[in-house]
Amino acid sequence: MTHVLGQFSIMLALALAAAGSLAAVTSIVTAQPAWVRSARNAIYLVFVLLTMAMGALEYAFLSHDYGLKYVADNSNNTLPGFYLATALWGGHEGSFLLWAWLLALYSAVAARLHWRTHPQAMPYLLAISSALLLGFLCLIVFLADPFEAAKIRAADGAGLNPLLQDPGMVFHPPFLYMGYVGFSIPFAFAMAALLRGKVNEEWIRATRRWTLFAWLMLTFGIVLGGYWAYYELGWGGYWAWDPVENASFMPWLVGTAFLHSVMVQETRRMFKIWNVFLIIATFSLTLLGAFLVRSGVVSSVHSFASDPGRGVFILSFMTIVLVFSFGTLVLRGDRLKSEVEIDSMVSRESAFLFNNLFFLVAMATVFVGTLYPLMLEAFTGSKVTVGAPYYNAVFLPIMLAMVVLMGIGPLLPWRKASPEVLARNTLLPAALAVLGTLATIAAGVHEIYPLFGLAVVYFVFGTILRDFHTGARGSQRREGLSYFSALLNAITRNKRRYGGLIVHFGVLMMIVGLIGSSVFRIEKDVVLKPGDSFALGSYEVQLKGVTEVSGPNYSGMAAILDVLQAGKQVVELRPEKRNYTTSSMPTTEAAINENWLRDIYLVLDKPTGDGLIIKGYLNPLVKWIWSGVMVIGLGTALSLWQRRRLMKEQA
Amino acid sequence: MKGWKIAIIVVVVAVIALFWRGLHMDPRFIPTVLEGKPAMTFAAQEINSGRIWKLEELRGKVVVLNFWASWCRECRAEHENLLQVQERFGSNKDFVMLGVVYQDQDEDARRFLKEWGSNYPHLLDPKGEVGIGYGVSGVPETFLIDRNGIISCKHVGPLVGSELEKVMERWIKPMLAGKELKSCA
Numbered sequence: 122m123t124h125v126l127g128q129f130s131i132m133l134a135l136a137l138a139a140a141g142s143l144a145a146v147t148s149i150v151t152a153q154p155a156w157v158r159s160a161r162n163a164i165y166l167v168f169v170l171l172t173m174a175m176g177a178l179e180y181a182f183l184s185h186d187y188g189l190k191y192v193a194d195n196s197n198n199t200l201p202g203f204y205l206a207t208a209l210w211g212g213h214e215g216s217f218l219l220w221a222w223l224l225a226l227y228s229a230v231a232a233r234l235h236w237r238t239h240p241q242a243m244p245y246l247l248a249i250s251s252a253l254l255l256g257f258l259c260l261i262v263f264l265a266d267p268f269e270a271a272k273i274r275a276a277d278g279a280g281l282n283p284l285l286q287d288p289g290m291v292f293h294p295p296f297l298y299m300g301y302v303g304f305s306i307p308f309a310f311a312m313a314a315l316l317r318g319k320v321n322e323e324w325i326r327a328t329r330r331w332t333l334f335a336w337l338m339l340t341f342g343i344v345l346g347g348y349w350a351y352y353e354l355g356w357g358g359y360w361a362w363d364p365v366e367n368a369s370f371m372p373w374l375v376g377t378a379f380l381h382s383v384m385v386q387e388t389r390r391m392f393k394i395w396n397v398f399l400i401i402a403t404f405s406l407t408l409l410g411a412f413l414v415r416s417g418v419v420s421s422v423h424s425f426a427s428d429p430g431r432g433v434f435i436l437s438f439m440t441i442v443l444v445f446s447f448g449t450l451v452l453r454g455d456r457l458k459s460e461v462e463i464d465s466m467v468s469r470e471s472a473f474l475f476n477n478l479f480f481l482v483a484m485a486t487v488f489v490g491t492l493y494p495l496m497l498e499a500f501t502g503s504k505v506t507v508g509a510p511y512y513n514a515v516f517l518p519i520m521l522a523m524v525v526l527m528g529i530g531p532l533l534p535w536r537k538a539s540p541e542v543l544a545r546n547t548l549l550p551a552a553l554a555v556l557g558t559l560a561t562i563a564a565g566v567h568e569i570y571p572l573f574g575l576a577v578v579y580f581v582f583g584t585i586l587r588d589f590h591t592g593a594r595g596s597q598r599r600e601g602l603s604y605f606s607a608l609l610n611a612i613t614r615n616k617r618r619y620g621g622l623i624v625h626f627g628v629l630m631m632i633v634g635l636i637g638s639s640v641f642r643i644e645k646d647v648v649l650k651p652g653d654s655f656a657l658g659s660y661e662v663q664l665k666g667v668t669e670v671s672g673p674n675y676s677g678m679a680a681i682l683d684v685l686q687a688g689k690q691v692v693e694l695r696p697e698k699r700n701y702t703t704s705s706m707p708t709t710e711a712a713i714n715e716n717w718l719r720d721i722y723l724v725l726d727k728p729t730g731d732g733l734i735i736k737g738y739l740n741p742l743v744k745w746i747w748s749g750v751m752v753i754g755l756g757t758a759l760s761l762w763q764r765r766r767l768m769k770e771q772a
Numbered sequence: 773m774k775g776w777k778i779a780i781i782v783v784v785v786a787v788i789a790l791f792w793r794g795l796h797m798d799p800r801f802i803p804t805v806l807e808g809k810p811a812m813t814f815a816a817q818e819i820n821s822g823r824i825w826k827l828e829e830l831r832g833k834v835v836v837l838n839f840w841a842s843w844c845r846e847c848r849a850e851h852e853n854l855l856q857v858q859e860r861f862g863s864n865k866d867f868v869m870l871g872v873v874y875q876d877q878d879e880d881a882r883r884f885l886k887e888w889g890s891n892y893p894h895l896l897d898p899k900g901e902v903g904i905g906y907g908v909s910g911v912p913e914t915f916l917i918d919r920n921g922i923i924s925c926k927h928v929g930p931l932v933g934s935e936l937e938k939v940m941e942r943w944i945k946p947m948l949a950g951k952e953l954k955s956c957a
Contacts, residue, residue, distance in 0.1 A: 398780075409787070418794035432795045436788070443784050451777045492790065499793045502955070 124189050127177035127268040131218075134170040134225075135258040137163045138251050145248035160247040161232045167254055168225040175222050178215060178267055182208055187278055190271040191215060197278035199674035199702060200286075207291045208281045213415060213431070214267035216294060220411075221257040223295075223302040228254065231306050231331070239327055245313030246306075253305060256438045264431050283675070283701040283708045289349030296342030297369055301407040303335025304376060308404035308446075311397050315449050318456050320393050325383045330761055332400075336380055337757040339373050344750040355696075355709035355724045357644065357738035359746070362512045364419040367491040368410035371484050375403045378480035385473045388535060391463070394454050395477070401446045406484075408439045419495055465537035472530035479523045486515045517570070521577055524632060527625050528581030531588060531618075550583025571640045578629050578636075585622050585629075592619070612759075620760025627752030630745045637742030638720075650732040654685075658739040660721060661685045667733065668695075675699045677707070680725045680733055684714065696725040696735070715744050805907075806926060807956065811837075811917045812905035816895035819873060819881060825895055827921065834947050835917040836869040836939075839903060841876040842884035844911045850930035851888050857936075858892045861944055866919075870895055874903050874911045916943045916956075925956035 141163030148156030178191070182205055187193040195211040196204075209215045228250035236243065261267070284290070307328035314324040346366065347359035360366060379399040385392045413419055416432025463470050490507045497503055532546045557579035558572060566572055592611035593604055602610060612619040647655045654663035665681040677699035684691045694712035701708065707727075714721040719741045726734035813827045827835070838854060840847040854869070861867040871894035873881045878896060885894060897903055906915060909928075916925040916939075924947065931939055938957075946953060 394776075412791065416791075416795060418791060418797070436791050436795065439791075440788050443788065447780050447784050451780060454774075454777065492787075495790060495794045495797075498797055499790060 123177045123181045123184075123186055124268040124270055127174045127181070128266070130170040130174040130177065131258060131262055131266075131268070134167045134174070134221075135255070135262050137167050137170065138255040138258050141167065141251035142248060142255055145244050145251055148244040149248065157244050157247065160244070160251065161236070164225065164228050164232050164247060164251060164254075167251075168222075168229040171218070171222040171225045174218060174268075175209070178209055178218065179206065182206065185278070187275045188271055189267070190269045191267040193271050193275050193278040195278070195281055197280040197674075200278075200281055201673055204281055204286050204291070210294050211281050211285055214261070214265045214269075216298075217257060217261050217265050218267050219295065220298050220302060221254060221261060223298050224250070224254055224257060224305060227302055227306055231309075235327060239310075239323075241317065241319075242310060242313040242324065242327075245316055246309045249309040249312055250305070253309075253442075256441075260431065260434050260438070264434055280674070280701070283699070284353060286701075287349055287353040289345050289352060293342055293345040293349055296338050296345055298342075300335050300337075300339025300342050300376075301372065301410070303331060303338055304372065304400070304404050304407055306331040307335070307379075307400050311400045312446060312449065315397055315453055318453060320397060320456070322387050322390065325386055325396065329383065332376070332380055332383070333757055333761050336373075336376050337754060337761075339369070339376065340750065340753060340757075343369050343373060344747070348747060351743070352711065352713070353708075355711040355736075357642070357711075357722050357724070357736070357740060359638075359743070362490070362507075362509050364491045365414050367487050368413040371487055371491075372403050372406035372410060374480050374484040374487065375399055375406055378477045378484075379403055381473055381476050381480075385470055389470055391470065392473075392477075394450070397450055399477070401450060405439070405443055405446070408435070408442060412436055412439055413491070419491065467533065467538045467540075467543065469530065469533045469535045469538075472526060472533050476523065476526055476530060479519055479526065483516060483519045483523070486512070486519065490515075520632075521574060524574075524577050524581060524628075527628065528577070528584045531622065531625075532584055546587070547584070549587055550580045553583035553586075554580035566641075568640060571636045574632065574636050578632055581625065582629055585626050588622055589619070616759050616763040620756045620758070620763070623756030623759060624753050625756075627749045627754075627756055630749030630752055632749075634742045634745030634747075634749060637745065638740045641741045643737075643739040645737040647735055647737070648729060648732045649680075649735050653732070655735075655737065657684075657721065657737045658719075659686060660691065660739070662721075662723065662735075662737055664733065664735065665693075670695075670697055670699070672699075675701045678725070678728075680723075680735060682712070682723055682735070684721055692721070694721065694723050696723045698725050698727070717744055718742065720744070806915075806923045809923055811835075811915070811921050811923045812902070813921075814895075814902045814905065816872070816897060816902060819878065819885070819894045819896055821893070823893070825870065825893065827917075830868055830917075831921055832919050833866050833868050834919060834944065835915075836867075836944065837872060837906070837915040837917060838869070839872045839874045839906070839908050839911050839913045841874045841911050842880040843876065846930040847912045848884075848888065850912055850932055850936075853931050853936045855889060855891055857931075857940060857944070860940065861948065862891065864948055866948060867944070872897050872902055874908060875900060914939065916947065918947060924953055927956075 141160045144156045144163060145160035148154070148160060178189075180186075181189050181192045182196055183202075185192070185196070185198060191212060191214050195215070196208045200208065210219045228247075231250070232243070232247060235246065239246070307324075310324040310328045310331075314320045343366075346369070350356075350361070351359040379396065382392050382396050382399055386396050412432065412435045416435060418432065463474070465471070490511050493507050494505050497505055528550065529547070532543065534542070554576045558576040561572060561575050566575070589608065589611075592615070593608035596602065596611040596614070597604060597607035600607065600610065643658050645655055645657055647653075649655070649664040651664055651666050654661050656662075661684075663683045663685060665683055668679050668681060670677050670679045677697050679695040679697040682694050682696070684694060692714045694714060696712040697710035699708050699710060709724055709726070712723045719739055720743045722738040722740055724736040724738075726736055728734070811827060815824055815826045817824055836857070840851075854871070858869050862869070869892045871890075871892065873894055873896055878898075881894070881896075895902070906913070912928075912930055914927045914931060915923055918924045925943055927935065927939065929935065943953065943956070
């Protein structure tokens with residue numbers, strides 16, 4: 122029953138998406154409003170149908186309906202309820218359905234929100250949204266049907282991959298998709314503007330919040346992936362420059378460039394072609410990411426099953442999108458000449474220009490690193506893996522340059538900055554950087570890279586503080602408030618600017634965490650018998666014994682380890698090795714004790730004849746990474762809050 | 773046309789072409805590191821005659837080394853093809869084909885050969901040393917060793933259909949004719 126409902130829904134949705142695309146295109150050709158309304162209603166209906174399909178699949182999981190192949194492959198009777206409910210996106214088919222559902226949701230919301238405000242762009246917006254939906258629904262109906270009936274109805278399912286049974290992994294994919302799909306709305310608006318030949322600032326104002334929201338979701342999605350890797354995979358790290366990780370990082374980099382670059386067009390009416398290019402590139406990179414992840418053309422530690430048929434489909438789909446969007450840009454780009462030129466190299470505009478260049482170069486380095494093995498194999502047949510050393514050597518300098526710019530950019534006025542003003546504005550942050558760096562050296566950090574990185578962080582922190590302070594003082598003078606209320610007043614008056622600065626502050630926190638946990642990390646690999654101990658930084662870790670553990674769908678063993686400092690117990694940690702009943706692959710559960718300074722991270726490897734193999738990591742400042750992204754979320758939320766009307770006044 | 777337009781077109785076309793090519797490759801396929809390396813020498817006893825075969829003594833000859841076992845179903849599938857290889861090239865004095873019995877009972881191996889026939893020598897590897905030396909991870913595996921004792925090519929899996937043709941036409945035939953192999957594929 123469920124699968125009939127589900128199958129019916131996705132097929133009807135496919136037909137409606139096709140009809141909607143036709144209606145929208147007809148409305149563009151004939152300019153008759155009735156066609157636009159039909160296209161809009163089609164989108165609404167597609168959303169309703171896909172919601173039904175999602176509901177049907179969810180119900181199938183919760184009711185253990187192993188008549189569906191997808192349910193039988195991705196869940197079983199002992200799977201805890203929470204993971205049962207979220208197993209829906211545990212495989213390719215459900216992931217595509219979730220993706221399509223989000224696309225339908227966003228398109229429907231966009232159609233409703235912008236129906237009155239953007240009647241001219243609406244037919245294009247609907248045409249592009251329905252065409253994208255049509256593409257995804259073709260993939261789902263013909264190549265990745267989650268409602269496919271099982272050949273034989275099994276008594277129990279195969280179970281969900283144990284590695285995916287973790288809260289980080291439950292939320293990682295939906296956030297990524299919310300980000301990926303979110304960029305399709307600004308993309309559709311940009312294409313509408315391009316096709317209509319009216320690339321003024323309107324499409325940017327209309328999509329500012331869409332972009333911010335998509336960017337934030339993508340940021341959360343990426344960090345959640347790292348969080349999951351850190352807590353679940355047990356190798357003590359959170360980012361490995363794996364092709365699948367890079368696939369989500371590339372659209373983020375270009376999306377971030379876009380996010381900044383649109384401000385220039387809004388304020389100064391420059392960078393018009395550039396902005397359209399950036400959003401097309403961002404959206405294309407989300408599709409490229411889907412292709413890399415789902416087709417298996419690059420070898421990755423993420424062991425997704427590869428399916429060449431789907432690979433061919435996604436590639437064809439991507440080709441159509443790329444040819445259509447970049448083709449339109451190439452053909453129509455000449456109409457979008459900038460009305461203004463950059464006045465001075467020392468100005469906000471040029472800071473944004475450099476910001477964009479750095480982000481694009483950063484993306485290019487990741488892009489080349491990710492695709493290099495594929496290129497080399499295509500031309501020479503040799504096999505290589507591009508790993509962390511390449512990225513660290515190439516990416517880190519660019520990242521540092523970007524952070525420096527992050528400090529200077531907001532200080533610069535539009536058009537032209539006078540050197541005196543710049544000197545006055547940077548004096549205090551520079552002093553802070555010098556003092557902070559000296560303090561860091563005194564604290565025992567002598568390596569050049571982290572010192573330089575931290576100096577930059579102090580400097581940027583100084584500029585942010587200074588900015589808040591100036592705002593508060595101004596407000597204090599004007600309205601005679603106390604310092605704190607004046608600060609709040611300044612922030613609420615200009616949520617967008619201060620939201621941005623808070624995001625920058627979150628980025629600084631993350632960078633502190635990245636530097637700490639990559640440069641100063643201590644790693645030990647020891648064999649212990651009960652009573653043995655080993656040193657981990659200033660800590661001593663002692664093995665007390667071993668115990669058995671069990672959960673609803675796994676059993677295993679745990680090592681009991683005492684962490685001591687100066688003879689006193691800090692904490693007792695119990696890393697586990699689990700065997701899930703349905704999977705022959707044992708998984709590790711790292712035991713972690715964290716605070717603001719460091720994580721003590723212990724992993725139980727397999728027992729040998731001589732004792733237990735224990736891996737110990739001392740990871741400094743990791744918590745700053747997770748907290749930093751929270752601050753980024755806060756800043757973005759503040760920025761999102763700002764209404765449009767106010768923006769127009771400013772522009 | 774402006775430079776940026778050409779750049780966009782070039783990049784888009786290149787990426788699509790690369791991915792298209794990528795779809796027809798298997799990223800999980802790992803080539804053997806042994807190709808191009810000197811073959812490990814060994815001295816092993818023939819299963820029926822008891823004669824000791826040493827690889828050093830076969831310098832100047834093209835050697836095909838086939839690892840097999842009686843318990844291996846794929847080995848049975850390729851066995852008659854191996855006989856065919858020996859039939860075709862065996863008369864050439866520069867050609868030697870050797871089977872290596874991999875992790876098997878001697879008796880079972882003998883019975884296998886009696887049942888399915890044999891026209892070339894098979895060596896015993898009781899301690900599995902030859903198998904380890906050649907990095908054999910599963911049978912059947914076939915190695916082509918050139919006149920200088922260098923491993924030219926390695927094939928994993930049974931020699932059937934196009935694989936048999938590959939080994940006969942693109943490995944052994946050109947090498948016996950003194951030609952350079954372009955690739956092992």
